[in-house]
Amino acid sequence: MQTAIHLLSALAEPTRLGAIRLLWDGREHCLCELMRELDATQSRMSRHMAALKHAGLVVDRRDAQWVRYRRNPHLSDNLGIIVDAVLASLPDAATRKAA
Numbered sequence: 001m002q003t004a005i006h007l008l009s010a011l012a013e014p015t016r017l018g019a020i021r022l023l024w025d026g027r028e029h030c031l032c033e034l035m036r037e038l039d040a041t042q043s044r045m046s047r048h049m050a051a052l053k054h055a056g057l058v059v060d061r062r063d064a065q066w067v068r069y070r071r072n073p074h075l076s077d078n079l080g081i082i083v084d085a086v087l088a089s090l091p092d093a094a095t096r097k098a099a
Contacts, residue, residue, distance in 0.1 A: 007079050010055035011086055015040055016048045019069075021087055023058055028070040030063070057083070 011017050018038045022029055035045045049069055052058045056079070058069045075083075 004079065004082055006055045007057065007082055008086075010051055010057060011083070013048065013051075015044070016052055017086075017090075019045075019048060019052060020057060020083060023069055023071050024083065024087060026071055028061070028068045030066050030068050032066055034069070 011020060015038055019034050022034060022037055031042065031045055031049065034040070034049070035042060038045065040048070046067075049058065049060070049067070052069075053060060056075060057072055059072050061068045061070075
């Protein structure tokens with residue numbers, strides 16, 4: 001069950017928040033792209049993406065050796081509004097290089 005508490009807990013970590021900022025454009029992003037943009041190792045980024053997936057924020061798709069992530073299209077409107085508000089409340093630079 002998705003709850004606002006689980007969602008906010010997942011967003012409380014800077015690297016995960018940076019990943020959500022990138023994924024919130026609605027497009028699909030390769031883990032390699034997220035690693036590069038957020039300056040994170042593959043194992044670290046994979047752990048963060050697992051937490052976001054567990055919170056129901058993202059879905060994934062395997063593509064050969066990489067995994068591609070995108071915003072969960074089935075996320076409830078209410079939880080989507082919370083994410084929108086969190087992202088809107090941050091200065092752009094705060095989520096650009098979350099390390």
